[in-house]
Amino acid sequence: MSAVLQRQTTLAVVYSRLKTSSLMSPNHEWLACMTASWCAGQSALPDYMGLEPDQFNKLKNNYFQDSFLPELAPSGIYNDFDRMLEREDLINLLTRYSKANTLEINWVIGIIVAGCLGNDHLWQDLGLWSRSQLTALLHFNFPELAAKNSMDMKWKKFLYKQLCEEEGLYVCRAPSCNVCIDYAKCYGPEE
Numbered sequence: 001m002s003a004v005l006q007r008q009t010t011l012a013v014v015y016s017r018l019k020t021s022s023l024m025s026p027n028h029e030w031l032a033c034m035t036a037s038w039c040a041g042q043s044a045l046p047d048y049m050g051l052e053p054d055q056f057n058k059l060k061n062n063y064f065q066d067s068f069l070p071e072l073a074p075s076g077i078y079n080d081f082d083r084m085l086e087r088e089d090l091i092n093l094l095t096r097y098s099k100a101n102t103l104e105i106n107w108v109i110g111i112i113v114a115g116c117l118g119n120d121h122l123w124q125d126l127g128l129w130s131r132s133q134l135t136a137l138l139h140f141n142f143p144e145l146a147a148k149n150s151m152d153m154k155w156k157k158f159l160y161k162q163l164c165e166e167e168g169l170y171v172c173r174a175p176s177c178n179v180c181i182d183y184a185k186c187y188g189p190e191e
């Protein structure tokens with residue numbers, strides 16, 4: 001069996017195991033996808049999926065208690081938050097726009113922020129299965145923030161642009177996106 005096929009099989013097996021319990025919320029489904037990808041070594045999420053160990057254990061015990069989950073990332077990616085100076089700012093941004101203050105949203109926030117450390121599109125770094133899943137997740141948990149992305153900017157670019165604007169930093173070289181030579185980098189297809 002090829003390595004790719006083996007990874008896909010692992011992902012499908014883990015996902016079906018994670019889904020054996022009834023879904024408790026839309027986030028449960030997205031968390032199951034991200035967890036299955038992480039278990040199959042298919043995301044940029046580091047150890048504990050980027051959560052604090054205590055948060056990770058609560059996630060396991062609440063949603064995936066029937067499944068064995070490793071603690072260290074099967075991909076070998078380790079927590080590298082030392083190089084992420086914007087980590088607290090991203091957490092604060094998402095927390096401020098969360099529609100509720102629940103354990104579940106805090107897991108989602110921690111995982112999204114860890115995914116921002118990756119080098120691919122955010123939905124890929126998170127181990128979601130499509131960009132539309134990420135779009136739905138963001139609209140569900142952070143409706144006001146997600147609605148601000150009315151021009152359908154790439155999600156990671158959009159989050160970082162919010163940070164810049166909140167700090168009053170306008171690092172873009174063009175006066176508006178429509179006339180910017182980097183338009184495709186910010187708005188091109190995210191597939």
Ligand code: SF4
Pocket residue numbers: 161172173174175176177178180181182183184186
């Ligand atoms: S398209 Fe250009 S102006 Fe718009 S956010 Fe991207 S870099 Fe900035």
